[in-house]
Amino acid sequence: MQKHDELENKKGMSRRRFLSVMAGAGIVGAAATMSGCSPVSDPSGTGWLPNQYRNASDLPAQVKGRVPLDPDNISLIRNDEKCILCGQCLEACEKVQSIFGYYELPVHDEFICVHCGQCSLWCPTGAIKERSEIEKVQAAINNPDVTVVVHTAPATRVGFGEEFGQEAGAWAEGQQVDALRKLGFDYVLDTNWSADLTIMEEGSELVHRITSGGVLPQFTSCCPGWVKFVEYYYPDLIPNLSSAKSPTMMHGPTIKTYMAQKLMDQGVIDNPTQIYNVAIMPCVAKKFEIAREEFTDAAAYWQEQGKDWATLESMRDMDAVLSVRELADMVRGAGIKYEDLDPNAQYDPIEGIGSTAGLIFGNTGGVMEAAVRSAYYLITGQQPPEALYTLTPVRGLEGIKKATLNIPGVGDVTVAVASGLANARKLCEQVRAGKADFQFMEIMSCPGGCIAGGGQPRTTVPPQDWVRQARIDTIYNKDKVGVINAASDEQGKTMKLALSHMNPEITAIYDEFLGAPLSDLAHHLCHTEYYSRADALDPKN
Amino acid sequence: MAIKGVLVDITKCVGCGSCTVACKMWNNQNYVNPETKETENAHGFEAELDSNTWTTVQYVKAQKDGKEVLRYVKRQCMHCQDPSCSSVCFAHAFHQTEEGAVQYDPELCVGCRYCMIACPFDIPKYEWEKAFPSVMKCQFCSSKLAQGEAPACASVCPTNALVFGDRDALLAKAHEIIAAEPDKYVQHVYGENEVGGTNWLYISDVPFGDLGFPTNLPQTSVPSNVHKFTRFTPAIFIGGAALWSGVYLYSSRRHKVAEHEGKHEEEKHEE
Numbered sequence: 001m002q003k004h005d006e007l008e009n010k011k012g013m014s015r016r017r018f019l020s021v022m023a024g025a026g027i028v029g030a031a032a033t034m035s036g037c038s039p040v041s042d043p044s045g046t047g048w049l050p051n052q053y054r055n056a057s058d059l060p061a062q063v064k065g066r067v068p069l070d071p072d073n074i075s076l077i078r079n080d081e082k083c084i085l086c087g088q089c090l091e092a093c094e095k096v097q098s099i100f101g102y103y104e105l106p107v108h109d110e111f112i113c114v115h116c117g118q119c120s121l122w123c124p125t126g127a128i129k130e131r132s133e134i135e136k137v138q139a140a141i142n143n144p145d146v147t148v149v150v151h152t153a154p155a156t157r158v159g160f161g162e163e164f165g166q167e168a169g170a171w172a173e174g175q176q177v178d179a180l181r182k183l184g185f186d187y188v189l190d191t192n193w194s195a196d197l198t199i200m201e202e203g204s205e206l207v208h209r210i211t212s213g214g215v216l217p218q219f220t221s222c223c224p225g226w227v228k229f230v231e232y233y234y235p236d237l238i239p240n241l242s243s244a245k246s247p248t249m250m251h252g253p254t255i256k257t258y259m260a261q262k263l264m265d266q267g268v269i270d271n272p273t274q275i276y277n278v279a280i281m282p283c284v285a286k287k288f289e290i291a292r293e294e295f296t297d298a299a300a301y302w303q304e305q306g307k308d309w310a311t312l313e314s315m316r317d318m319d320a321v322l323s324v325r326e327l328a329d330m331v332r333g334a335g336i337k338y339e340d341l342d343p344n345a346q347y348d349p350i351e352g353i354g355s356t357a358g359l360i361f362g363n364t365g366g367v368m369e370a371a372v373r374s375a376y377y378l379i380t381g382q383q384p385p386e387a388l389y390t391l392t393p394v395r396g397l398e399g400i401k402k403a404t405l406n407i408p409g410v411g412d413v414t415v416a417v418a419s420g421l422a423n424a425r426k427l428c429e430q431v432r433a434g435k436a437d438f439q440f441m442e443i444m445s446c447p448g449g450c451i452a453g454g455g456q457p458r459t460t461v462p463p464q465d466w467v468r469q470a471r472i473d474t475i476y477n478k479d480k481v482g483v484i485n486a487a488s489d490e491q492g493k494t495m496k497l498a499l500s501h502m503n504p505e506i507t508a509i510y511d512e513f514l515g516a517p518l519s520d521l522a523h524h525l526c527h528t529e530y531y532s533r534a535d536a537l538d539p540k541n
Numbered sequence: 542m543a544i545k546g547v548l549v550d551i552t553k554c555v556g557c558g559s560c561t562v563a564c565k566m567w568n569n570q571n572y573v574n575p576e577t578k579e580t581e582n583a584h585g586f587e588a589e590l591d592s593n594t595w596t597t598v599q600y601v602k603a604q605k606d607g608k609e610v611l612r613y614v615k616r617q618c619m620h621c622q623d624p625s626c627s628s629v630c631f632a633h634a635f636h637q638t639e640e641g642a643v644q645y646d647p648e649l650c651v652g653c654r655y656c657m658i659a660c661p662f663d664i665p666k667y668e669w670e671k672a673f674p675s676v677m678k679c680q681f682c683s684s685k686l687a688q689g690e691a692p693a694c695a696s697v698c699p700t701n702a703l704v705f706g707d708r709d710a711l712l713a714k715a716h717e718i719i720a721a722e723p724d725k726y727v728q729h730v731y732g733e734n735e736v737g738g739t740n741w742l743y744i745s746d747v748p749f750g751d752l753g754f755p756t757n758l759p760q761t762s763v764p765s766n767v768h769k770f771t772r773f774t775p776a777i778f779i780g781g782a783a784l785w786s787g788v789y790l791y792s793s794r795r796h797k798v799a800e801h802e803g804k805h806e807e808e809k810h811e812e
């Protein structure tokens with residue numbers, strides 16, 4: 001009887017009607033039982049399934065199924081209606097990233113995912129895509145009481161144009177800046193600036209570790225997918241991760257403290273809670289990163305200053321991340337034509353000048369190369385030699401790269417670079433086994449680096465090396481211009497610097513606000529901690 | 542032909558939902574919940590079977606060794622060896638294929654919903670949204686089975702949480718697996734004896750009751766009991782020849798409408 005009640009409640013059918021239906025059924029029952037008919041047709045399915053699933057049952061397909069994706073994944077969503085079970089997402093997750101298949105089953109109590117978004121780049125039908133934040137960004141833009149500040153990651157400017165039919169790797173920095181202004185963003189800043197800040201902090205940390213016998217090799221920490229990977233699979237190596245935050249997570253709190261003070265002085269805002277921080281990223285893991293609980297350092301800073309403007313809950317360092325694909329959607333949605341965008345549009349000041357050392361962050365090997373340039377300066381007090389401006393061994397699409405440099409006063413420093421987490425895993429195993437013959441290790445989750453990040457245009461599906469290479473080349477070519485200008489000691493607005501420590505807006509924030517790299521305030525706003533996620537899975541190799 | 546079955550190993554399921562997508566593809570079903578008209582996935586905490594969704598993967602939070610764990614439970618018709626649904630169906634809409642699929646023919650269904658009451662697993666679902674509804678349920682992809690293929694869901698499972706094969710062999714394998722890891726697995730093959738045995742079998746590391754499986758079922762065939770209940774109905778209504786013609790009219794009209802609707806749907810698909 002319980003089942004009857006359930007049925008009724010569920011379907012909202014009255015008990016009386018239900019009983020009368022049952023009685024009616026009885027009538028039919030009598031008749032049909034006597035008629036003794038039997039089925040004539042096979043009513044089972046006649047639909048379409050990919051060929052690999054039409055094998056004899058004892059010859060199962062090799063590539064099958066799809067990646068498990070939490071319906072609440074903060075970075076990605078999947079539309080089941082579009083999924084054709086091609087298995088490409090699973091290939092990317094398992095073979096490229098070594099996530100799926102690298103934990104024992106049963107699962108503990110969550111879906112295992114580092115939010116890299118490679119699956120969304122491999123998905124042929126676009127079933128997997130970023131979780132859109134367009135709506136909330138648009139609401140902030142529409143709100144006259146909110147000042148919307150946006151910064152654009154290095155790699156976005158070699159992706160944005162592709163969304164509008166430009167050739168792979170087309171340089172679209174100006175167009176992107178102009179588009180953001182036309183969309184109504186109040187301040188358009190450059191993540192190359194915060195990349196420079198990252199170099200100052202992370203480079204100083206490296207020097208400190210090397211000279212004071214700290215934990216080595218130091219790992220870069222600017223890729224949130226990679227950070228979560230370490231927290232999942234190599235919690236014992238967390239001490240190796242640089243405590244420096246990623247550029248975006250340095251930009252967020254410095255905008256809501258240092259820059260906010262300037263905007264308050266100018267009378268633009270009354271307090272930092274009126275700032276809405278958006279980042280344009282080639283990445284969907286950044287959507288996960290900005291939501292990490294610990295990133296409320298600007299609010300904490302103001303509390304320490306005795307201002308009760310915000311609680312840790314009410315003001316986060318970053319408010320939204322848009323992938324390049326989402327930005328392009330917004331541009332199209334607003335009816336803005338790419339041809340009408342100004343290729344020479346410039347970033348806004350205060351935290352808007354970036355060096356080309358910051359720019360090459362977008363390429364695999366780029367963080368390393370930028371860090372080495374400035375580390376050389378931090379150690380020797382002299383500008384780096386010519387050879388350090390073109391660190392060929394760490395450039396290019398090879399999965400794992402190494403180089404050894406001689407730095408006066410320190411001796412030989414060996415660096416290792418990997419992109420794609422399956423490659424990173426190999427280096428981690430070396431480090432864990434105590435067999436690492438290098439002192440600094442740069443990892444980017446996405447093969448080729450951020451230029452081929454999970455939020456970049458799906459110019460070829462799956463991603464192809466020729467596209468990756470075209471984007472990489474454009475970035476290094478711009479850096480070359482930076483190098484030439486740096487050599488002639490010319491300092492200008494954008495792209496004229498190839499050294500993070502020479503960026504005038506970087507020297508300014510240290511002089512006016514942070515003091516020096518690794519200072520207390522720098523630690524407060526630009527460094528962070530990580531935690532083990534060992535409870536989330538039993539790793540399997 | 543040997544009786545076929547599927548062995549579901551709950552511990553291996555990763556909740557990818559591929560099986561639910563394969564089911565919809567093979568059976569030409571969309572993702573619209575017939576009642577709410579909302580587009581819904583067939584996997585998740587809220588996932589439920591309906592006339593348009595013959596299998597779901599239900600996410601369940603359970604306790605294991607004092608910790609909260611997430612488990613994914615695939616649901617579909619169990620394909621009972623002695624199916625109650627079939628034994629109560631006077632229209633003979635159900636029949637068992639030689640592979641053991643409890644197949645259901647909507648063309649013969651008169652929409653009485655007896656089977657829905659009789660099914661111990663609450664599987665058959667009614668097309669509440671239609672003017673002349675039938676009951677719907679998983680058909681064990683009998684058209685695929687007939688060609689020697691695995692059912693759609695089992696053919697796509699990336700972790701082999703679903704294994705298709707001869708029921709006897711699967712049952713032996715299930716016992717082997719749980720015996721080999723007694724600390725991990727509940728020492729019970731669900732479906733071995735439940736209501737006299739089902740062709741879909743489950744093994745799990747979390748007690749079946751915690752995963753939403755009915756655990757108070759008789760370990761022998763149910764239909765013998767069901768008959769006790771249904772055998773009275775003919776006695777009451779026998780001699781209803783006039784009614785029978787009414788039923789006939791009802792059914793044939795229903796089929797015309799269904800045919801019309803079917804065409805309509807196909808056209809939509811092509812657009």
Ligand code: SF4
Binds near residue numbers: 089092097120
């Ligand atoms: S985002 Fe990366 S880790 Fe997550 S499912 Fe996709 S490929 Fe795997």
Ligand code: SF4
Binds near residue numbers: 085086087
């Ligand atoms: S890549 Fe896309 S279409 Fe292919 S199985 Fe994965 S989600 Fe489905």
Ligand code: SF4
Binds near residue numbers: 619621627659
């Ligand atoms: S599970 Fe229910 S619908 Fe399926 S065969 Fe058994 S009684 Fe019939």
Ligand code: SF4
Binds near residue numbers: 558598613698
């Ligand atoms: S396809 Fe397999 S792993 Fe994926 S949800 Fe279905 S049973 Fe689980």
